[in-house]
Amino acid sequence: MPEALRKVADAILGGPADAARMTIVDLAERSGTSTATITRFCRALGFTGYAELRVAIATETGRVAQQTWETDIGQEILPDDSLDRVLGVVSANDIRLIQQTRDQLDLAVVDKVAQAVARAGRVLLFGVSSSAAVASEMEYRLQRMGVPTWSRSDAHTALTDAALLGQGDVAIGISHSGRTREVIEVLAEAGSHGAISVAVTSQPRSPLAEVAELVLTTASRATSFRSEGFAAIHSQLLVLDVVYVSVAQRTYERTKQALDVTVRAVAGHRLPEQRHPDQRHPDQRHPDQRHPDQRREQRLSERGRPEEES
Template sequence: MTVSPTGVLGRLKMELPTLPDALQRVAEQILEDPAEAAQASIVDLAERSGTSTATVTRFCRVLGFAGYAALRVAIATESGRAQQARWETDIDGDIEPDDPLDRVLGIIAGADARAIQETADRLDLAEVARVADAIATASRVELFGLGSSGTSGREMAFRLERIRVPCWFRPDAHTALTNAALLGPGDVAIGLSHSGRTREVIETLAVAAEQGALTVAVTSFARSPLADAADVVLTTAAHETTFRLAALSALHSQLVALDLVYVAVAQRTYARTTEAFEVTARAVQAHRLHDEASGARRARQRKTPTEDK
C-alpha cells in the first residue's frame, strides 16, 4: 500500500486499538508529542516507548513506510501543518446540551473539514485511477453498505447511473450476495464500511472476488478484514463529536472518496457523460417550476424590432 506523506497522525489515532501491544506503545509515544517524535532518533523512540529499534522498524513497515526516516518526514510535515492551522488546539469535539448553535456549528464544520482533508491526504490516487478505469469499462458495478455507509453507496449509485454506468446499490445482505455471485471478470464490486468489520459487507466482497470481479473497499481502517478482502482499498477518515459517533461522522469522507472516483469515471467517458447529462436534463425539464420573471425576459428578447413598434 502506498502511504501519503500526510495524514499519518489521524490514521494512528484511528487504528491505535487494532495494533499489537508493542506497536501501540510506539504509536502512543508519537501521538503524545508528534513534534518531539519527529526530532527523535530511532533509538530514542524505542527507549521512550519501551520497545526496540526492530519494533520501531516493524511499526514503520506496517504503516507502509520504507523506513524510520520516511516516517519522521511524514510526522514533521503533518505536525507543522496542524500547528499552523491550530486544528488540534482550537477545535473541540465535545458538545454540551446547553451549547449555543454557533458553537455547535463550528465544532461540526471543523470536524468534517479535518476529516475531509485527512481523507484527501490518505487517498492513493493511482488506486483511485485504477478503480475509475475499471468502472468506465465495466459491464456491471455493484455497491453495498449498511447504515450510514449505505447512504454513501446509494448516492454513488445514483451518480453513476446518471452517466450511463450499469450500476446497482443493494439494500440488504441477501440481495447483495446473490448479485455478487453473478459478477465476473471485468465487473466491479464496492463495499463500504467505516470500521471495515461489517460481516455482510466482507462476505459480499469475498463472493465477488471468487467470481473474478475487481473488489474495492471504502473504509477508515486500512488494516481491517474488509481491506484484506479487497483488491483496492480507499481509506477515509472520521472525527467524532458528541452525538455523532465515528460511523456517522465518516459519511462526508466516504462521499469525498466516492465523488473523486465518480468524476474520474466521467472524465474517462466524457462524450457519453455529456450526452447523458443533456438527455436526462431534458427528461425532467417539464417537472421544474419556471421563473415567470425570467420567462418574461426571454420572451422580450425573442421579439423583433418590428414587433416592438
C-alpha cells in the same frame, strides 16, 4: 533566571506570537532591557542568536495553535451549547476530515478504480447504515452517466447479486470500520467470481481491506451526537466523488450525452424561473410599476378617449 533575563522571558511569555514578529530592539524595549541582555538570554537557552530564537518561538506558537484547533474540533457538544458553537465544531471537524482524506488518498488506486468502473459491465455497491446512503448516492451518479449500477443495503440481496458478478464487473464495499461482517462477505463473494473488489474504509488494515483487491481510505473523527460512522460520510463521499469525476473524464462523450438526455427527461417537472417584477418587460409589469406615461395611455385606452390631450 537572573532578574534581567527573567524580564525577557516574561515579555515573551506575555505574547509569544507578538514576540516572534519583533526585532531585537523591539523586544528589548518591551522587556525594559538591552539588546545585549536579549543576546545573553538567547545563549542561555542554547540558541546561537536572536534570529534562531524567533524561529523557535514562531514554530512553537504554530504547533500550539494547531493542537488547540485539533482539540477544539474534538470537544464535546453540550446540550445547552449555542448553535454558533455547534456550527463551529461540526464544520471544523468536517473540513479537517476532508483535508485528511485528501492528503492520504492514493491517487494511483483512484485511477485503477475509475478505469475498472468505466469499463465495467456491472457495478455493485454495498454498505449498511450510514454507508448505505453513500452507496445509494454513488449509484445515482453512475446511473446518470450510463454505467449499469446497483446499490444494496440488504445482505441477502447483495450476496445474490455478488454471486452473479464476473470478470470485468466491479464490487464496491463501503464500511468506516472495515469490520462489518455483511460488507466483508459481499466483497469476498464478488471477488471469488472474478469481479474487481474495492473497499472504501478508514482502516487500511481491516478485514474488509484484506479481502479487497483495491482499497480507498477515508478519515473519520467522532463528535458529540455523531459517531465516527456518521462523521465519515463526508470523507466517503469525497473519495467516491473523485472516482465519479475520473470515470466521467474517461467516458466524456457517453457521459455528456447521457446527462443531456436525462436533463431533458425531467425538464417538464421543473417550474419555470420567476423573474423579479422589476426585470419583466415594461408592458408585463403591474400597472403601479409602469412609467406614468404608460399608465396614462392605458387609462385613456380603457375609457375609449382619444390619445391627444384636449
